[in-house]
Amino acid sequence: xxxxxxxxxxxxNYPDDMEQCLEAFAVFGALGLALDLGRPLEELIETHIFEHxxxxxxxxxxxxxxxxxxxxxxxxxATGDRRSHSILKRSRLFGTKGNEALDFLRRCGILEVEFxxxxxxxxxxxxxxxxxxxxxxxxxxxxxFRHPFLRFWFYFVxxxxxxxxxxxxxxxxxxxALHHQAFCGYTFEALCELYVRKLYAETGIEDSGSxxxxxxxxxxLLVSKKGEVVVGECKWTNHKTNKKELHxxxxxxxxxxxxxxxVMLFTxxxxxxxxxxxxxxxxxxxxxxxxxxxxxxxSNADLLPPLFS
Numbered sequence: 001x002x003x004x005x006x007x008x009x010x011x012x013n014y015p016d017d018m019e020q021c022l023e024a025f026a027v028f029g030a031l032g033l034a035l036d037l038g039r040p041l042e043e044l045i046e047t048h049i050f051e052h053x054x055x056x057x058x059x060x061x062x063x064x065x066x067x068x069x070x071x072x073x074x075x076x077x078a079t080g081d082r083r084s085h086s087i088l089k090r091s092r093l094f095g096t097k098g099n100e101a102l103d104f105l106r107r108c109g110i111l112e113v114e115f116x117x118x119x120x121x122x123x124x125x126x127x128x129x130x131x132x133x134x135x136x137x138x139x140x141x142x143x144x145f146r147h148p149f150l151r152f153w154f155y156f157v158x159x160x161x162x163x164x165x166x167x168x169x170x171x172x173x174x175x176x177a178l179h180h181q182a183f184c185g186y187t188f189e190a191l192c193e194l195y196v197r198k199l200y201a202e203t204g205i206e207d208s209g210s211x212x213x214x215x216x217x218x219x220x221l222l223v224s225k226k227g228e229v230v231v232g233e234c235k236w237t238n239h240k241t242n243k244k245e246l247h248x249x250x251x252x253x254x255x256x257x258x259x260x261x262x263v264m265l266f267t268x269x270x271x272x273x274x275x276x277x278x279x280x281x282x283x284x285x286x287x288x289x290x291x292x293x294x295x296x297x298x299s300n301a302d303l304l305p306p307l308f309s
Contacts, residue, residue, distance in 0.1 A: 001146050003194050003294060005030050007302040010295050013037055018288045019268060022236075023180075026187040029148030032306025042173055049157070053164055059308045060153065063108060069093060071158060073101050074145075077111065078155035083140040083212075102143070110150060114142040117221075118213040142212070147307055148187060155183055185236035189219050191291055192234045192266045198293055200224050216252040220264065232264035236288075241265055242272040246283070 015021035064070040076090040088098040145151035160172040204225030211221040220232030
């Protein structure tokens with residue numbers, strides 16, 4: 001669904017470059033707006049969101065049946081590590097009540113589940129005991145928003161609801177300036193996964209997504225039908241990605257006994273010269289601009305109806 005919304009956003013707005021496209025899409029994706037992308041993002045937020053704040057809030061509150069618990073839960077999904085156990089803890093929702101809330105948000109199409117690929121440790125004999133941290137660890141699936149705009153809303157807007165209602169936008173924009181890069185990094189990672197899937201579509205894909213367990217998190221892990229293992233890391237920052245990022249990724253792989261055939265690094269602002277000299281068939285360096293692969297052959301047929309129609 002994310003790819004369809006991304007292509008629809010592109011058709012409506014034709015951004016000048018991928019950086020501009022992704023940063024605007026992370027905020028407005030699924031709203032179905034034609035934007036003047038020559039203006040600063042902050043101005044677009046004020047014009048298209050704050051000036052219509054009451055209408056947008058009512059739409060969202062209606063989706064959530066006016067239930068404050070759902071608002072709180074979605075804020076936790078937007079700002080936390082997305083693991084279901086920690087989200088319920090952050091939201092102070094436990095047991096049946098918490099699970100029912102998550103089920104509702106999935107059924108109404110706001111959230112979807114990303115299933116963990118972690119496996120429980122195998123016991124050599126039935127009475128074997130593991131270390132305390134292993135015994136206490138619970139495998140947890142992750143939750144993600146289906147619509148970029150709703151993630152933006154619950155990440156940035158919900159905490160400033162009262163101030164925005166009073167017309168006081170400064171607290172919002174201060175927080176937006178501090179966290180905007182990290183916020184966009186998630187969308188960048190999701191689109192990079194779609195890019196890798198596109199590359200391997202003809203080869204065939206056995207499994208694809210991110211990988212996490214109690215020790216590490218790896219942005220991208222794809223296994224092809226031929227058994228080829230691809231791992232990747234995505235960095236949406238204003239500095240060049242360097243060799244340290246490669247070493248960190250390889251250390252993560254070693255911890256979980258992964259032996260990648262191909263390593264892919266994705267970046268917003270390019271790579272250090274040292275890393276560029278290491279590029280090869282096994283180490284592939286990809287700039288954000290290469291995500292234009294996802295936009296080939298876009299047409300009006302890709303346009304989707306807006307989230308609130």
